Amino acid sequence: MGAPGADGRFGEFGGRFIPESLVPACLELDEAFTAAWGDDEFRAEYAAILRDYAGRPTPVTECHRLSAQLGVRVLLKREDLAHTGSHKINNVVGQALLARRMGKHRVIAETGAGQHGVATATACALFGLDCVVYMGEVDVERQALNVFRMRLLGAEVRPVGSGSRTLKDAINEAMRDWVASVESTHYCLGSVMGPHPYPWMVREFQRIVGDEAREQCRRLLDGSDPDYVVACVGGGSNAAGTFAGFVETKAKLVGVEPAGGAALGHGVPGVVHGSKSFLLQDEHGQVLEAHSVSAGLDYPGVGPEHAHLASIGRATYVQAADAEVLDAFQLLSRTEGIIPALEPAHAIAWLVRAAATEIPLGSTVLLTLSGRGDKDAQQVMEMLS
């Protein structure tokens, strides 16, 4: 998982499908990121903030009771323990540092589950930047706790009432804001999607997850690597960051999409939000609405690098349905004392199913637990009652 060329392509996917108004900003960002990422001082500051402020490295936890139950050895990469409760903070710290470097004092973001919005609001509070977060009305409702957290952190949350009123439409609205504000504003995209350089940049800011996990696994596994590496896929940032650490190993890479929003599972190639990838769409090219219990995965597209990894067969993409996700949410809570976010509960759900069918007994599985479930407690309580 190296750098894409100047055209931002991962194989045939990716690229930069944007209006002329946004071209200079994307070129500027590309240049700024390339320079920063090659700058030891920038890297040192990024690493220091993640260590001293966000609590990295996050641990890898061996799940003894779950492993005994499933017959496979389960290791969790604990992004739920990172500050703000998910992996999103890794990307946001990087982009906030870049915004400051580019002299932009206003940051906008989209959010689905609210985790990226909370992380962005947090970084903006830390750096003294103005912050506006776009969020679909459906998500404002089901992730009310995160809306309050963002407001506490000083961000303005703008509900989006168009289209499916979820993540897809929040991105549309953030892009419309950016077209009008691009000279003063940095668009802090929350996943490995959008026009080049975003998919590459966000993966690089998230690769710390995979790089840490690989070394931690080697310590636990006497120098060897896990047989499977599993992560949930919405846009695909926690999966891309995790896979980046293991793509050179022999581990099987498995991305888990929600059954109701499986761009790789059910989609065909298309272009939305600035890049070419797989997309749920009708025969005319109208984008379809995704439907998932999990606001963070409720998206009809997927990051272009995942489309590439799927097409070359380096990673496999599977699905989990809402009902088994709810079971997995409870299972991990009871067996390990870890309440997962609904997003990584998809990865757990697949693992439970696959452990009974396709994963050889005694295999070792590293699964990225991308976030904690506090934000989902209210929603799950209502669904279970």
Added chain:
Amino acid sequence: MVEPGSLESRLRAVRAKGRKALVPYVSGGISDDWLDVVRAAADAGADAIEIGIPFSDPVMDGPTIQAASQRSLDRGTTPVGIFGALADLDAGVPLVAMTYYNLVFRAGHRRFARSLVDAGVAGAIVPDLCLEELGDWERAAVDAGIETVLLAAPVTPDDRLAELCRRSRGFIYGVSVMGVTGERQALATSAGILAKRLKAVTDKPVIVGFGISGPAQAIEAATESDGVVVASALMRLVLDGGGPTEVGASVAALRRALDGG
């Protein structure tokens, strides 16, 4: 060197007569009588007409065109349906399809270009296709004889502006303001500045659009350019229940203003 197509020829002819071009926009399929709306715009003095082919996720559009697109999609409009309807229409002025790239990509470049030709459409505007990604569609369009109109933005640097003007066909679309489509209180100062920069590097027609909300702004926007696109102000009339009569009257008023009377 590609010969000017029917769209560019028409707009050059308008300019040669010392007039300013008027290009109204109609969302395809927005109402039962949308073809009559197109005819009314043509009869009221349009020099070319933009036909919006609605897309589910129009990121360059503000609330009015978003609502127009959504209304059209909710009515079951498809690109195929629009093309079929246009094939039977003789508006008497060149038509330009305006849509987003995924509809082109999904149909396939050559098939989409062929559909435009069969529908009698002269040109295409695809705002999310910037120069870097233009090549494949450009080849298919040129081969089919479709004029692809490129957009230039206030932030577009000089070297890109020259390249855009070289590759744009039909006309150059000067985006008046940093922002999405939609009516605005006043014309942005960026409109005149961009039009002047464009006129300095091209002799192709330069048409300014985005936010031109009425006759006074049309006159202002046409001062430095060869004409204007008017979209949201007209589609608001239709969203508010108006039809061919209301749109025709509004286009006629714009026409009179641009003709100096």
